[in-house]
Amino acid sequence: MDVNDLTNHIPGTGDFIKIDQNKCNGCGMCVRICIVNLWGIKNNIAFIRDDYKEKCLECGSCGQVCEPGAIDFNYPAGGTGVIFERG
Amino acid sequence: MNVYDIVIVGGGPGGSMAAKTAAELGLKTIFFERGRRPGEKNSSGCGLGPRMWKDFPDLMKELTPEKCPSMRAGSAARCYFINEEGVVAGYVMSRPTESVSYEPAKSWITMNCYRSEFDPWIAEFATNAGAELKSSTLVVSLLKEDGKVCGVVDEHGEKYKAPVVIGADGAISIVAKQSGLRTKWSKDQITLVPQYDFHAPPKKIDDIMGDEALAVWWSATFPASYQVFFNDGFHQGLGNWLIKWDKNPLFYLNRVINLKYYQRLLRILEAKPRELQSHLLPWLQYPYNTHTDGVILIGDAGGFPCPLEAEGIYPAMVTGKIAAEVAADAVTSGDASKNKLSRFDKMWQKTSVGEEFEAGEELYNIWKALPFSPKETMTWFVPMLMEALGGIYDWSQPHTKRVRQIAAHIKSYMPQALPFILKYVFPLVAKIFEDDLDDMMDPQKLMKALPKVMELLPKKKKRRRRS
Ligand SMILES: Cc1cc2nc3c(=O)[nH]c(=O)nc-3n(C[C@H](O)[C@H](O)[C@H](O)COP(=O)(O)OP(=O)(O)OC[C@H]3O[C@@H](n4cnc5c(N)ncnc54)[C@H](O)[C@@H]3O)c2cc1C
Numbered sequence: 141m142d143v144n145d146l147t148n149h150i151p152g153t154g155d156f157i158k159i160d161q162n163k164c165n166g167c168g169m170c171v172r173i174c175i176v177n178l179w180g181i182k183n184n185i186a187f188i189r190d191d192y193k194e195k196c197l198e199c200g201s202c203g204q205v206c207e208p209g210a211i212d213f214n215y216p217a218g219g220t221g222v223i224f225e226r227g
Numbered sequence: 228m229n230v231y232d233i234v235i236v237g238g239g240p241g242g243s244m245a246a247k248t249a250a251e252l253g254l255k256t257i258f259f260e261r262g263r264r265p266g267e268k269n270s271s272g273c274g275l276g277p278r279m280w281k282d283f284p285d286l287m288k289e290l291t292p293e294k295c296p297s298m299r300a301g302s303a304a305r306c307y308f309i310n311e312e313g314v315v316a317g318y319v320m321s322r323p324t325e326s327v328s329y330e331p332a333k334s335w336i337t338m339n340c341y342r343s344e345f346d347p348w349i350a351e352f353a354t355n356a357g358a359e360l361k362s363s364t365l366v367v368s369l370l371k372e373d374g375k376v377c378g379v380v381d382e383h384g385e386k387y388k389a390p391v392v393i394g395a396d397g398a399i400s401i402v403a404k405q406s407g408l409r410t411k412w413s414k415d416q417i418t419l420v421p422q423y424d425f426h427a428p429p430k431k432i433d434d435i436m437g438d439e440a441l442a443v444w445w446s447a448t449f450p451a452s453y454q455v456f457f458n459d460g461f462h463q464g465l466g467n468w469l470i471k472w473d474k475n476p477l478f479y480l481n482r483v484i485n486l487k488y489y490q491r492l493l494r495i496l497e498a499k500p501r502e503l504q505s506h507l508l509p510w511l512q513y514p515y516n517t518h519t520d521g522v523i524l525i526g527d528a529g530g531f532p533c534p535l536e537a538e539g540i541y542p543a544m545v546t547g548k549i550a551a552e553v554a555a556d557a558v559t560s561g562d563a564s565k566n567k568l569s570r571f572d573k574m575w576q577k578t579s580v581g582e583e584f585e586a587g588e589e590l591y592n593i594w595k596a597l598p599f600s601p602k603e604t605m606t607w608f609v610p611m612l613m614e615a616l617g618g619i620y621d622w623s624q625p626h627t628k629r630v631r632q633i634a635a636h637i638k639s640y641m642p643q644a645l646p647f648i649l650k651y652v653f654p655l656v657a658k659i660f661e662d663d664l665d666d667m668m669d670p671q672k673l674m675k676a677l678p679k680v681m682e683l684l685p686k687k688k689k690r691r692r693r694s
Contacts, residue, residue, distance in 0.1 A: 143477070146423070146503035150263075173469070175421045175477040175505050198268065199505040200399045201419045204411060205469050213399070218261045218382060219363030224504050226297070226424040226460065227270035227342040 143176055144195060148223050153193045153216030157202065161185050163210035170202040170211060178202075186210070198222050231255045231389040232558045233551070234379050235358075236366045236402050238265035238350050241526030241543030242395030246353035246360075248551035254558060256358040257387060258350075258395070259379070261365045266346030269397075270422055270504035272455045272462060273345065274301055274337025274441065276541045278579055281329060283544065286352060295344040297457040300335040302438035307488075308609045309446035315488040316613045320439055336441055339455050366396070369405040369522075376406050376521040390563040391554040393523050395547060398507035400528035408516040408524060414470035415595075416530065418510045418537070421476045422464030423484070424502040429459050431496050443598075444489075447605040449479040451598030460501060466508060466537075467599050476505075510537045512588040518568040523550040531575075533583050535590035542580045549574045589655040596651050604647065611640040 166184035171177075178192045179202065188202075189195075198221055203213030215221070233249045235242045238260030246258040262268040280287040292298045307318040327333050354360050361381075370378035370386055378388035379402075394402025398417065403409040432440075440456035452465035465480050483489055492498075514530040517523065525531065526543030533542060553571045557563040575581050583590075597604050618633035619626065666672075 143503050146500055148502075172475055173419065173472060175475060175480075175503075177475075197503070197505040199419060199507055201469065201505070201507060203399070204417060204507065205414065214367075215261055215365055215399070218365040219263045221268075223262070223267045224270050224502065225267070225343055226457075226502050227266065227268075227273070227504055227506075 147176070147195070147197065148225065149194050150220045150223060151194070152220040154220075155193070156214045156216040156221075157188055157192060157196070158212040159186060159188060160210045160212070161187075163208045165208050165210075167207065169205040169207070173201040173205050175199075193221075196222065229257075229385070229387045231257050231378075231387060233257075233391050233393065233554050234387050234389040235259070235393040235395050236379060236400075237395030237397055237526075237528070238262070238360060238362065239269060239346060239395060239397060239526065239543060240349055240540045241528075241547040242393070243346070243350040243353045244544040244547035245393050245395055245525060245551040245554075246350075246358035247356050248548045249554060250353060250356035250358040252551065252555040254551075254555055256353075257389075258353065258358055258360055259364050259366050259381070260350075260360065260362045263363050264347050265350040265360075265362070266342045266344070269342040269346060270420075270506040271342050271540065272337075272339075272422075272453055272464065273342050273540070274339050274455050274538075275345070276337060276538050277329075277332035277335070279541050279544065280331050282541075282579070286349075290338070290340075290345075290348065292458075294348055295340045297339075297341040297344055297459070299339050299432070299440050299457050300438065301337040301339055301441035301455065302335040304336055304441035304443065305439055307442060307444045308613060309444060309448060309486065310609050310613075311447040311606050313448055313482070313486055315486065316609055317617050319616070335438075337455070339440060339457050341457060366401060369402065376519070390558055390561075391521055391523065391568075393525060393547075393550050393554065394528040395525050395543070397527045398509050400524065402522060403516075403524055403528055406519050406522045408519055408522065412469075412509060412530075415468050416509060416511050418466040418468050418508045419472070419476055419505065420464050420466030420508050421480050421503070421505045422462050423480065423500050424460055424462055424504070425493070425496075425498040426460045426501040427496040427498040431498075432456055432459075432461070435492075435496055444483055444486075445598055445605065445609065446483075447601050447609050449482045449601055452480070452483045461498070464504075466510075468510065468595070471599065508532060508537055508539065510534070510591070512591045513584050518565060518571050520565045520568075521563045523553065523568055523571050525550045531580060533580075533590075534587040535583075535594055542583075545578050545580050546571075546575050549578070586655060586658040589651075589658045593651045593655055596647070604643075607640050607643045611637055611644060 164185045170179040178189050200213045203211045232254035235258035249256040303322045305320050308316050310316045365382040366379045367382050368380045369376050394400050442454035444452040450467045455462045509530045511530040517529045525546040531542035532539035
């Protein structure tokens with residue numbers, strides 16, 4: 141089953157996850173923890189997929205696991221982003 | 228500038244309970260929710276504990292299937308035990324036992340209902356009491372004067388001033404961060420819990436599960452996974468501390484789903500996956516840094532989920548109510564200093580939540596070392612337990628021989644089990660029984676009892692023959 145078929149999003153989030161590539165040490169913890177696979181590593185530096193705004197479940201784990209503090213996770217604009225109809 | 232007596236960030240069960248209490252105490256109250264309505268951002272098991280009915284009877288008696296159609300009582304729970312091969316080696320079903328002392332806890336273990344129904348339901352009590360709910364609104368920063376918090380700012384730059392701000396904003400709390408109470412959880416204080424919601428026809432659940440609407444899947448191949456049944460579906464989720472994930476969490480959750488036994492259950496329940504969710508859940512030995520000048524943190528924001536099983540809705544409600552009472556006192560007296568608000572700690576420590584945390588460290592440690600250490604612990608724990616529970620149901624040998632086989636096999640696990648008991652079980656028992664334990668463990672008494680116990684144990688197998 142495709143996990144993306146199992147999530148619902150309201151558009152209009154704006155950017156809400158930022159990565160400071162100078163701080164990233166390429167440890168890959170963000171890649172490991174994200175259950176919808178929004179992170180990748182290129183040249184030893186983490187990047188987030190372009191379509192993350194339509195896919196992110198807003199758990200915020202990426203920001204929590206990032207040891208060097210390169211990932212700045214904030215919630216998206218009020219009334220937008222993921223919704224859990226049966227949370 | 229909008230001026231209030233109290234600003235509450237978060238419209239979960241903690242925030243709503245705080246808002247309801249504050250409004251009832253006559254405070255001009257506003258609470259913020261980033262979702263379009265409370266609940267749509269929240270993912271939970273979601274079983275409601277009976278202590279909610281005990282402590283808030285007037286409120287909880289209003290929770291009915293008409294208002295929350297997903298309700299289903301978890302009257303009994305199954306514990307499945309899965310071995311290293313991914314086989315369900317056995318299961319135990321249990322109901323509330325004779326020692327459970329009050330209703331509704333005698334009738335069910337949890338009452339299950341979706342957060343999308345429960346959170347708006349409880350928020351309505353707050354708005355009915357006169358609190359103002361601002362939904363679809365993200366609070367982005369705290370308002371400060373002379374370095375002290377005096378309100379919040381929303382995403383549109385609108386300011387809301389109040390002498391007390393309550394951080395009810397859950398696991399990732401902007402209030403905790405900006406007030407300087409906590410920048411981030413350490414990785415052994417916060418768990419990530421991914422979860423599937425499955426749809427299943429209510430009649431199928433009735434027929435197949437009956438009133439066994441709860442399950443825990445204890446396993447040697449994934450961290451313990453819970454299953455909570457609602458009227459027309461169920462949650463299957465699992466969590467672990469951020470420090471413990473060695474693979475993607477979904478890899479482990481899918482291991483549950485892919486168990487042969489689980490697939491069979493899905494087939495007979497005619498269950499179909501309906502939603503995938505992921506949420507953080509603070510899980511601490513003891514809450515710390517819960518307040519400062521003009522700020523109190525409650526519920527998940529304050530780290531209040533139960534240290535053993537992380538039940539968090541009831542603690543959020545208890546701490547939300549107390550925080551509002553402490554805030555009302557601060558507002559009336561014109562003193563919202565850290566010192567004044569420290570009454571919050573004294574008050575929650577006296578509640579059932581506080582009592583739970585008295586053995587917080589020991590409870591936390593045992594959970595971490597047992598169900599959340601599948602490889603290290605459950606690989607021996609599951610077969611050992613099943614040997615004890617199920618070993619005798621066997622026709623392979625004369626039963627006396629079986630008992631000796633079982634005993635010998637259980638003994639073979641002792642090199643792992645004994646250190647575990649010494650490290651995790653004894654400290655917990657010692658903590659719970661404290662003074663009594665000194666007496667129970669009195670070496671002189673033990674020495675006296677020991678020879679008698681030894682006498683009872685057979686030294687050698689006696690050969691008995693009927694003449
Ligand atoms: C998967 C999972 C399963 C669980 N199972 C159970 C269970 O079965 N039983 C149980 O009792 N507990 C369970 N828990 C724990 C329980 O869900 C939480 O402890 C409980 O929700 C805490 O309530 P709260 O009000 O403190 O925070 P939350 O319920 O997290 O509410 C916080 C609210 O604040 C809003 N918010 C956050 N930041 C902002 C902001 N900046 N501006 C505006 N709004 C904001 C959020 O949208 C949210 O609605 C589970 C948790 C998880 C993750």
